Amino acid sequence: MKFFIDTANLAHIKEAQDLGVLDGVTTNPSLMAKEGISGKDNVLRHYKAICDLVDGDVSAEVIATDFEGMIREGEELAELDDKIVVKIPMIKEGIKALKYFSSRGIKTNCTLVFSAGQALLAAKAGATYVSPFIGRLDDISFDGMDLIDQIRVIYDNYEYDTQILAASVRHPIHIIKCAEIGADVMTGPLSAILALLKHPLTDSGLATFLADHAKSNQ
Ligand code: E4P
Numbered sequence: 001m002k003f004f005i006d007t008a009n010l011a012h013i014k015e016a017q018d019l020g021v022l023d024g025v026t027t028n029p030s031l032m033a034k035e036g037i038s039g040k041d042n043v044l045r046h047y048k049a050i051c052d053l054v055d056g057d058v059s060a061e062v063i064a065t066d067f068e069g070m071i072r073e074g075e076e077l078a079e080l081d082d083k084i085v086v087k088i089p090m091i092k093e094g095i096k097a098l099k100y101f102s103s104r105g106i107k108t109n110c111t112l113v114f115s116a117g118q119a120l121l122a123a124k125a126g127a128t129y130v131s132p133f134i135g136r137l138d139d140i141s142f143d144g145m146d147l148i149d150q151i152r153v154i155y156d157n158y159e160y161d162t163q164i165l166a167a168s169v170r171h172p173i174h175i176i177k178c179a180e181i182g183a184d185v186m187t188g189p190l191s192a193i194l195a196l197l198k199h200p201l202t203d204s205g206l207a208t209f210l211a212d213h214a215k216s217n218q
Contacts, residue, residue, distance in 0.1 A: 001179045004056070004187035006167065008035045008046065012190040013053050019193075024056035026109070026131070026167065026187040028087070029063060044080060051081040059109045059129075061087035062097075070097040078106045085109045085128060090118045095125045102126025109165060116150040123160040129185065134178075135168035144168070145177050152182050172196045 134144030169188030
């Protein structure tokens with residue numbers, strides 16, 4: 001399973017990249033705003049800075065919601081760097097834009113997906129990635145993992161190439177469940193990735209090893 005980090009924070013991206021397990025980055029307009037990035041030039045510069053930091057795909061989201069606007073913005077984003085994946089919302093105009101970009105060999109990520117029907121449409125339109133939002137479904141008492149399961153079955157039935165990018169991951173159990181089901185990618189914050197490291201028996205075991213080593217080497 002590929003690991004993407006879901007942030008526009010350069011320090012977090014660098015930390016995950018330095019760990020050696022990072023396969024890409026996803027961003028969204030809220031994450032860019034959180035870093036105080038505004039104005040077209042600054043936004044484009046920031047995406048370029050992210051691309052320079054990572055070995056892997058970098059999702060950059062369009063703001064337009066009409067077909068022409070999405071194409072204009074998406075083409076501009078794609079020109080920035082080969083790593084850019086144009087992130088398109090799951091709306092009617094977005095489906096047309098996904099088809100436009102996929103037929104031109106530009107990578108896409110269909111975002112804000114909350115149902116299997118939406119995921120089916122995204123695959124038919126040729127999206128490179130589809131982003132079902134697990135955490136936000138959990139937030140409203142739907143099991144986000146059921147959606148990953150359903151999409152996996154549908155995509156396998158028809159051998160769609162679209163990769164399932166499990167998004168809105170909030171904690172390590174989400175990541176482990178996604179890996180069990182066979183999501184192609186997960187995207188989450190640095191905290192969720194680092195939480196995979198944690199086990200109290202690892203900590204106590206290491207403390208004992210080091211103490212025993214120190215005693216026998218006094
Ligand atoms: C996906 O690409 C989104 O950026 C993201 O995963 C949303 O996560 P959130 O629900 O934690 O905001």
